[in-house]
Amino acid sequence: MQHVNPDVTPITPEANISGATHGGRAKCLQRLIRMDLPVPDTVALSFGAVNRIASGDMPDLKSLVARFGECPVMCVRPSSADPDWGGPGAMLNIGLSDATCAVLSDKIGEAAATSLYLRFVQSYAIHVARLDPDMFDDLPDAGTEALAQALRAYERETEEPFPQDPALQLGEVLRSMARAWGGTTARLLRESKGAPADAGLGLVVQRMAFGLGRGVCGSGVLQLVNSQTGLPLVTGRYLSQSQGREALEPGAEALFLGADPRGPSLEDAAPEAFADLIASAERMRVRLREEMQVEFTLQNGAVHILDGVPVVRSGRAAVRIAVELARTGIIPREEAVLRIPPRSLNELLHRQVDPKAARDVLAIGVAASPGAASGAIVFTAAAAQASAARGEACILVRRETSPEDVRGVHAASAVLTERGGLTSHAAVIGRGLGLPCVVGASDIGFMLHSKELRMPDGRVFREGDILTVDGSTGSVLAGCPSMVEPAMDDAFLALMDWADASREIGIRANADTPADARLARKFGAEGIGLCRTEHMFFDAERLTAMREMIFANTAEDRRAALDLILPMQRADFQELFEIMVGLPVCIRLFDPPLHEFLPTDRVGLRDLAEALDLPLSDVTRRVEALAEYNPMLGMRGVRLGITVPEIYEMQARAIFEAAVSVTGEAVVPEIMIPLVSARREVELVKTRVEAVAAAVQMETGRTVNYRLGVMVETPRAALRAGEIAPYSDFLSFGTNDLTQMTYGLSRDDAGRFMSAYVKAGVYPEDPFHTLDIDGVGELLEIGAARGREARPGLTLSLCGEHGGNPESIAFCSEAGFDYVSCSSFRVPVARLAAGQIAL
Numbered sequence: 073m074q075h076v077n078p079d080v081t082p083i084t085p086e087a088n089i090s091g092a093t094h095g096g097r098a099k100c101l102q103r104l105i106r107m108d109l110p111v112p113d114t115v116a117l118s119f120g121a122v123n124r125i126a127s128g129d130m131p132d133l134k135s136l137v138a139r140f141g142e143c144p145v146m147c148v149r150p151s152s153a154d155p156d157w158g159g160p161g162a163m164l165n166i167g168l169s170d171a172t173c174a175v176l177s178d179k180i181g182e183a184a185a186t187s188l189y190l191r192f193v194q195s196y197a198i199h200v201a202r203l204d205p206d207m208f209d210d211l212p213d214a215g216t217e218a219l220a221q222a223l224r225a226y227e228r229e230t231e232e233p234f235p236q237d238p239a240l241q242l243g244e245v246l247r248s249m250a251r252a253w254g255g256t257t258a259r260l261l262r263e264s265k266g267a268p269a270d271a272g273l274g275l276v277v278q279r280m281a282f283g284l285g286r287g288v289c290g291s292g293v294l295q296l297v298n299s300q301t302g303l304p305l306v307t308g309r310y311l312s313q314s315q316g317r318e319a320l321e322p323g324a325e326a327l328f329l330g331a332d333p334r335g336p337s338l339e340d341a342a343p344e345a346f347a348d349l350i351a352s353a354e355r356m357r358v359r360l361r362e363e364m365q366v367e368f369t370l371q372n373g374a375v376h377i378l379d380g381v382p383v384v385r386s387g388r389a390a391v392r393i394a395v396e397l398a399r400t401g402i403i404p405r406e407e408a409v410l411r412i413p414p415r416s417l418n419e420l421l422h423r424q425v426d427p428k429a430a431r432d433v434l435a436i437g438v439a440a441s442p443g444a445a446s447g448a449i450v451f452t453a454a455a456a457q458a459s460a461a462r463g464e465a466c467i468l469v470r471r472e473t474s475p476e477d478v479r480g481v482h483a484a485s486a487v488l489t490e491r492g493g494l495t496s497h498a499a500v501i502g503r504g505l506g507l508p509c510v511v512g513a514s515d516i517g518f519m520l521h522s523k524e525l526r527m528p529d530g531r532v533f534r535e536g537d538i539l540t541v542d543g544s545t546g547s548v549l550a551g552c553p554s555m556v557e558p559a560m561d562d563a564f565l566a567l568m569d570w571a572d573a574s575r576e577i578g579i580r581a582n583a584d585t586p587a588d589a590r591l592a593r594k595f596g597a598e599g600i601g602l603c604r605t606e607h608m609f610f611d612a613e614r615l616t617a618m619r620e621m622i623f624a625n626t627a628e629d630r631r632a633a634l635d636l637i638l639p640m641q642r643a644d645f646q647e648l649f650e651i652m653v654g655l656p657v658c659i660r661l662f663d664p665p666l667h668e669f670l671p672t673d674r675v676g677l678r679d680l681a682e683a684l685d686l687p688l689s690d691v692t693r694r695v696e697a698l699a700e701y702n703p704m705l706g707m708r709g710v711r712l713g714i715t716v717p718e719i720y721e722m723q724a725r726a727i728f729e730a731a732v733s734v735t736g737e738a739v740v741p742e743i744m745i746p747l748v749s750a751r752r753e754v755e756l757v758k759t760r761v762e763a764v765a766a767a768v769q770m771e772t773g774r775t776v777n778y779r780l781g782v783m784v785e786t787p788r789a790a791l792r793a794g795e796i797a798p799y800s801d802f803l804s805f806g807t808n809d810l811t812q813m814t815y816g817l818s819r820d821d822a823g824r825f826m827s828a829y830v831k832a833g834v835y836p837e838d839p840f841h842t843l844d845i846d847g848v849g850e851l852l853e854i855g856a857a858r859g860r861e862a863r864p865g866l867t868l869s870l871c872g873e874h875g876g877n878p879e880s881i882a883f884c885s886e887a888g889f890d891y892v893s894c895s896s897f898r899v900p901v902a903r904l905a906a907g908q909i910a911l
């Protein structure tokens with residue numbers, strides 16, 4: 073049956089072609105034709121036409137073929153709505169037969185015509201008649217004898233001569249491509265890439281530009297930028313006497329174009345065509361508002377443009393390209409901001425494994441802190457420090473990390489742990505430092521005594537062996553693949569500025585130390601949203617002071633320990649205020665899960681006994697007495713502040729004394745109370761803080777301004793926000809603990825089963841990574857609404873690790889939050905995401 077008008081549309085400037093009915097390639101070709109580029113005559117078949125072809129309803133092929141003249145030789149290419157969805161491969165040289173081959177021999181030479189015919193017979197046999205490719209194994213390389221043998225082989229296999237009618241050939245090609253699209257494998261593949269179940273396929277039938285024959289003939293691709301950096305660089309590949317994508321096949325002896333240093337240039341071989349191609353690519357950039365790769369064929373020196381596709385690009389190149397398009401007025405700045413997926417910025421902020429490098433993946437854990445680094449394996453913090461002292465890169469391998477390891481973490485190039493999830497100690501510290509980190513790599517056997525790592529495939533790595541930790545993907549690799557360096561260049565900075573121009577929600581950083589604070593400013597944070605003061609006690613001297621304080625069991629001993637800590641804290645805050653001058657600094661009072669600060673092994677216990685000048689047995693007993701079954705739900709946060717009020721008083725004093733001592737722009741510190749679950753906790757702490765403020769004011773004669781707020785980390789605090797808010801200038805939602813407590817899921821242990829849970833679809837994603845909008849999100853909304861009802865103008869924020877995620881930022885923005893706070897390295901991602909939300 074033949075259909076009269078089944079959406080077979082010659083592509084002309086006026087034709088009614090749309091991406092939604094004919095696919096992206098057809099639409100793009102129409103744009104190129106409208107630009108008057110030398111695109112061979114093309115006909116578009118709509119999704120509907122291809123559907124009908126699949127069910128046997130062919131368009132009028134005779135008249136279609138007649139369009140292409142006396143000697144019709146055509147190619148057919150797929151045109152789906154999104155090129156990522158795949159589709160059947162292009163079929164070239166359709167129409168070649170004994171008769172057309174003879175005509176072509178006169179035009180382009182016998183050798184070229186024979187070669188085209190041979191190519192067509194082979195691809196038709198394999199892709200349309202579905203014959204075994206082996207049948208052509210014994211053919212001579214080229215020539216009339218090869219063609220004759222191929223035709224005989226075809227006839228032998230199919231018991232029919234090779235079809236000679238171009239319309240019949242075209243019909244079979246169209247049918248085969250239309251059916252391939254409907255096949256189960258193709259459907260599942262594209263659905264996995266987000267294609268809808270009824271995604272359509274369009275096809276374009278184009279007059280063949282041969283690329284074979286007399287004069288300068290060949291094919292290739294050309295683009296004007298480097299795909300890795302996005303910087304201007306004419307690059308591409310060209311293969312003489314070739315067609316399709318042959319120039320890109322591995323091993324093809326193609327010419328590298330333009331400034332690409334790897335070979336001679338097309339510029340020398342065909343200067344005019346080369347100049348033409350560059351001019352075409354430049355026009356495409358302007359008209360299509362995108363950096364395009366030009367697919368071209370040269371026939372006897374004449375340029376034919378077969379297609380244009382957006383240049384494949386790294387995250388870094390994507391930023392440069394979008395910014396340059398905006399700078400040259402081709403797209404508005406807002407569009408440049410919208411074109412960059414926020415998470416892709418991680419590629420610019422951290423070293424990455426070169427995407428072109430071979431990856432010998434040994435195991436996969438949780439991708440806890442992005443970036444990649446290689447180094448020699450070390451199993452202790454001391455060994456990491458020794459490595460750093462020798463100037464050697466090392467990977468610190470631990471079962472999990474604790475404050476005792478922090479010096480080692482600082483010294484290491486990357487961290488790998490057996491246990492833990494996205495909010496475990498190593499993950500939080502790694503992200504703060506911008507250090508690559510993979511946690512929860514429980515497939516690896518961590519043999520800490522024998523200092524070995526047993527990989528799932530049986531390979532054993534020992535201390536000193538070289539590993540690479542890729543915290544962007546969670547993989548652990550053997551050896552040291554080549555890396556790509558970070559690129560916070562002018563394009564990146566411009567994009568950040570443009571995102572800020574539209575952004576409405578504030579972005580602060582979680583920063584604990586002066587180094588963190590400097591980083592926060594460098595990344596454009598608008599203040600510190602969470603300073604975890606217990607993190608200021610990770611170095612050896614301070615850890616001992618902290619332990620003395622924890623150990624003190626008389627008021628006198630505690631006072632002595634606190635007297636030692638007060639000047640340290642004052643100096644810390646002074647420095648932070650000076651670095652953050654003019655910006656808010658939110659300081660969280662101590663929230664140490666005690667176990668993180670106590671020694672865990674004999675050596676640690678002995679060191680502590682020495683430092684405290686106590687018998688080992690006393691220290692051991694005290695550590696045992698302080699041990700908690702569930703330290704994350706134990707004597708943490710405000711519970712410590714209520715039980716031992718002098719600790720928070722000391723911190724408040726340090727904050728106020730530091731604030732009044734800073735000269736220049738006034739500092740308004742924010743003091744935050746952690747792990748609150750009851751109004752009375754806030755009331756008690758507030759009274760004491762007010763008393764300290766009054767005392768410092770008296771002693772110094774300076775006005776002490778500050779804001780006091782509550783960290784909402786327990787479900788109860790969210791539910792009772794209405795009665796907490798009157799005592800609180802702000803509520804900051806700590807979604808790490810809030811997630812832990814809402815799910816009843818230990819943030820330190822979840823890594824062990826999280827991937828199984830996500831794989832089984834129990835949770836759609838790791839809730840420590842992606843904010844659980846349904847559950848934890850509802851608590852945020854309840855807390856925010858009840859808080860603001862009781863206290864209009866209450867400042868609301870989120871400072872858990874979710875603060876850097878685009879989805880959480882969108883949620884907070886929608887819920888009317890004032891700012892989010894995340895680790896410094898995630899600030900740019902957050903700024904971009906927030907800018908996009910507002911556009």
Ligand code: PEP
Pocket residue numbers: 495602604663785805806807808809810871872873
């Ligand atoms: C939180 O619980 O979300 C938080 C920011 O605090 P921490 O991670 O220090 O417990």
Ligand code: MG
Pocket residue numbers: 785806808809
């Ligand atoms: Mg917390």
